[in-house]
Amino acid sequence: MAGHDGVARALAHAARARPRRERALAELVAIPSVSSDRRRAADVARAARAVARLLADAGLERVRLLPGARGPLVLAEHRRRAAGRAPCLLIYGHYDVVPAGGGWTATAPFAPLVRDGFLYGRGASDDKGPALCHVAALEAWLRATGRLPVDVVCVFDGEEEVGSPTLRALLRRRGDALGATAAVVSDTRTLGPDRPTLVTALRGSLVGHVRVTGPRADLHSGQHGGVLAGPAEVVARLIASLHAPDGSVAVRGFYAGARRAAPAERARLRRVAPGDRAVLAHAGVAAGAGEPGWGAFERATLRPSLTVARLAAGAKGADSVIPARAEATISLRLVPGQQPMEIAQRVRDHLARRVPPGLRLDVAFGKASRPWSAQRDAPVLTAAERALAASFPRPPARLPSGGTIPVVSALHDAGLPVALMGFARPDDGMHGADERVDLTVLARGTAACVRFLAELGAGSPRQTAW
């Protein structure tokens, strides 16, 4: 259907459009669309409008914003084939970002800067840059050939970093997967600038908020130091108790249900995935820690983990205060076989047993996101594999990821096979300081997205769903 000539013309258009596309990305990165911060609601909305404009400019139809609790969903589509009779690709990306955090040295988080082929700024690689690859590919097809090889519905999410509540509710409510028959999500990492990946598994996620309160009000360490166990030291004790000295999680039964990978798969990963030294070097630490018997990559992907995202008690300069309350946030990554609510209860019990008398413990868990695994022979996966192979110097690797993309489970539940074809480098600093994106990888990614549409179009006469 698409034809080799169409691909070539679309690729040529995409190549010519690159400078304009990179300027549009910089403009989008400059908008602090932090969905977890309600004070940024106007910025999130502004980013949504910018994305909508890019989709309309690309030639998409029915571009619209659907209000969400923390940020609008941007929807658009291009359909020329009979609904239910032809395949339709759901293209998912997100334009919201995590808070800036500290430690930035390359540039200010929302003052994008291009240097040495990278664009620096919060959201550059997670997920504004990769999301715009798809917009660029759609534009390339529509502007260069006047058509798309396959019907598409675009969903650009403003709430990915807070669990995609609006999109998940929409998918549940509609029940028809928005008319799509497969989905592509570009929110994962490559193995390097030359070597793309297809992510075949994601861990689930569960966030817990721990709070210890004690005295009615802040106390003074001169007046009360020695009288009581303060909330700050008790929160430290509770959080410390969650790990054994070797770095494994010390909550009883935490690992019990976790399904173990097959020996053949572990052997394959030992060949393909980064080794311990590479994983530690990438994390920027001299030594690892964690569950014994598993390599660093395995611990970060196949095995569950519990990390501490936040500790908070007292205030800078208030050196003689005994704070009346102390908080911690823990992030659990779960794998198939673990029941999130059961794990939450185990953590709760573990902590409750360790709170000394006179102090109050509150533990609140957010909504769990389930782990996900791809069907290994889904056509959408093989189409992505071929598109990536043709667009990058080295062939794609199939790898599990330790991350969580709640919407992937939601798309899966809606009946869609999902291809996770990411364009962020492992050293792009997603969620950290000096986040960036490699503009060469984005150019290759855009080409892969162009080819991916062609591959899907080529496949479509032989099947109505992938």
Next chain:
Amino acid sequence: MAGHDGVARALAHAARARPRRERALAELVAIPSVSSDRRRAADVARAARAVARLLADAGLERVRLLPGARGPLVLAEHRRRAAGRAPCLLIYGHYDVVPAGGGWTATAPFAPLVRDGFLYGRGASDDKGPALCHVAALEAWLRATGRLPVDVVCVFDGEEEVGSPTLRALLRRRGDALGATAAVVSDTRTLGPDRPTLVTALRGSLVGHVRVTGPRADLHSGQHGGVLAGPAEVVARLIASLHAPDGSVAVRGFYAGARRAAPAERARLRRVAPGDRAVLAHAGVAAGAGEPGWGAFERATLRPSLTVARLAAGAKGADSVIPARAEATISLRLVPGQQPMEIAQRVRDHLARRVPPGLRLDVAFGKASRPWSAQRDAPVLTAAERALAASFPRPPARLPSGGTIPVVSALHDAGLPVALMGFARPDDGMHGADERVDLTVLARGTAACVRFLAELGAGSPRQTAW
């Protein structure tokens, strides 16, 4: 010298001036003179000027501001007798405050409010209210009688909450205790509105800043959860290790040097000092914790302590970050017999032994403030005792305090006996939320300050130093 008639006239003046005095206090409390916060430097300077104006209005002479690193010293005097031949009282107070902190419900921290006989606001009881009692007493004597019973030098500190560096340097440099022969400090607590105290001992203080750094930058718990021991969980482990389950400090040798109180003194305190239930009720906790074998009041005054003032890692909303660094601030209160630098080294060693490989620990201790004990028969103490007895419904109690007033050690080192005559109630919330001061106690305190000057004047013909 002073005469009974002079006392009566001064007391009558002080009683008439009460409404004006309380308005002046509210105006001073409204100024956020937070000395630990450099962004508040202009407010600290503004508060200094307000105090200087009150001193000048009271009739003090040579009112002047001496620049300090975090806030000016306000100096004033009234001398009519030959230097070195007559006693001269150094009146010490401080107008700086600790940061507001959270949890205020009565009013905003710097929006003073009078309710049910209390003035609420940061600094109301620590130390703006009590400091102004002395200014009111000086004004009462000078306006009602045209003279003071004794020479005075006033020192109002803008850096008490950051360790009084400027005043301590001045005392060391001058070497003459500013010409004073004794000092009074009103920065301690009463046992209640009816029962004043004379504080006869203070604990020393040592603040430690702990920082753990690990990865080069913040990481993502999806990508790296399970790979490493994060700085936040390691700081929790380190801080947790500082206490045994019973609440005592677990650093080896922490208690070893601490001098033990005499059995007779412990027996006296059991009669006079608040019991365990009262101390815990006052702290607002249902259960205590700490070194076994000592009561709650003893643990808070006679025994050293280690509390946690601050935990900081990550940011609100950034639930999937593994923060690259984590910090804690610990507050040590030390007693005679403990060597601060030796204790600091023990804490450092204790922590260093517990840092897992791959992470970096930094521990920085501030300057130590030494503990202090009064000479039990110092005339300045007995004069204060008589003045308090005549001004409050119940006689004063001599009590040790768990707090630290670095300037008291400095005054002691300068050769001055010090009377610690405080006008803050134990439930005034010093350093906490909803700090307040009891205006009735301040009126009694002002009367005590009036009588204290008379007592010192009456004593002075018989002695040149107290």
